[in-house]
Amino acid sequence: MKRYAIFPGCTVPAQMPNYELSAKKVAEKLGIELVYLEGFTCCGFPYEAKDTFKQKTISIRNLAVAEKEGLEVVTLCSTCGSTLTKANHLFKTDAKYRGKLEEALKEIGFEYHGKTKIRHFTRMLYEDVGVEKLKSLVVRPFSGVKLAADYGCHYLKPSAVFEGFDDPKRPHTMDEIIEATGATSVDYKDRMACCGAALLAVDEKTSVGMTKYKLDNIKAAGADGMVTQCPFCGIMYDVYQATIGAYNLPVFYLPQLLGAAFGIDPKELGFKINQVKATELLKKVGA
């Protein structure tokens, strides 16, 4: 059984237990153990605005926690994934900065050697499980269902730290996983557009305007639903959707879609917590 340290982050455990639960169920189905480690904190992302060095220290401290256990980190949140990967990249490539980080860690009784690997849950599925294997487990195909993939900004950016995985401008890995369920991943205008969540605490109008832009484009492409893999996107597209307009566009977390296609009861995938109900869509595929 493969084991990974799951990095829950802040948003998922507090607001998106549906994402976390479905990831857990899908992992179980695939013979993967997601281990919860003591001592993970926020990845540090929001702290970057206040103090970039302290933010990096928070990130590296988390990686030190995982290194001690010898486990690879898997994140559900794209932003956690990007933030930790970026800090790790800096630690490994900038000797001067590394020295300062090591010093800061020492003060709090931690040490880190740059060994922790970080990947997004989706990337882990793509690389370690593979699309073919996912396809082989589908018992409830989403044939004829048109879904819009929402990659989120930080799944592949900054691209310099992602070792050439996928194409940040025209990505395909998530589409392939969506299509493994039998669904069609529909194209839409500006599919890499940002949800605007980072501006929610700054200027709600701009933030929600950005969300609306993408929802309008997805609706125009005739999608039956949307699939996301980032909790920030989830807040904007699912939780805020009804306040923006009458889109009635169900938003799945990628593991929810996979779990439903694998025949797992939707009740066990946390669909109750999704704000826009996917009931009709799930009925269509017999779930």
Place this chain on the structure above:
Amino acid sequence: MPASMPELTRESGISGLGEEDGKAMAGEVTFRVLRFDPKKDREPHFKEYQVPNEQGMTVLDGLLQIKAEQDPTLSFRRSCRSGICGSCAVRINGSSRPCCNTQITDNIVNGKVTVEPLANFELIRDLVVNLDPFWSKIRQIHPYNESGPFVMTGKALMEVCADDLAEIRKTEGCIFCGSCYSDCEALRTNKDFVGPAAIVRAYRFMRDPRDKLGKKRLDELKAKTGNAVWLCAVCGNCGEVCPKLIPTNECIASYKNSWFEDNLQPDGLKATAENIEKMGRVYELDDFAIRQRQKMGLAPLTPDNSPKLEPILKKKKGVAK
């Protein structure tokens, strides 16, 4: 930009092109170029051209070929042809960059090179946009050293240490091509945002020990827009498209840090930072969340698993890179 202006989708579907279509021959490539003549056209539209594709040809070479041999009315800006002047930036397959140092061969998507004007600007004609808002914002941040009256002292006039110089150099390569402004996600929704290039420029002068204006250089913009700097959505596009590889995201973050130092940050971000300091996480796992997790069979995640963050965050100031 007209609201109806066509924009690229991933699969670059061709529509409404009719007889203007042609088929690319061997050694040729199809250029799909956005055309708009405000005197004749109600809407911008795409037109396709077959362009010879020889090794080493740039997208600008392709546009020059079209203008010289196929359609002299095609309008676009260009000057130096060597990636220095910044005037020829366009969107190539949906992503902005100067076209003079962009190879055709590396940019063929589904058999075509799609060329559109920069986004987030008003369209004037074909690939030419009105850059006034971009330049106006750059001007408003006072993009020069305000070093006060020049006094001969006989001592070294300027003392810039290596660290400061390294930081300044990081940002110096900007050629003001407008690519970051064009691909900025926040700007698409809110045109008041100052945009990445102006922030990077402001940051460059704020880091310069010779400069005396410092953060005050933002006052003018702040008076007009209120939230000049904070509208960055941290999408990361500017860093991806910068042809000079300026670490724009890092510059914007360092710039925000300096505003935090003066307690000028928006309340929402202050509260978030305080939560991280107090709890090690952004959101408290309240009783409802804890019960819900329990019911779902999820790990309990104690809300206070981060006391050891305190020493880091208590230190007065981080070590800036």
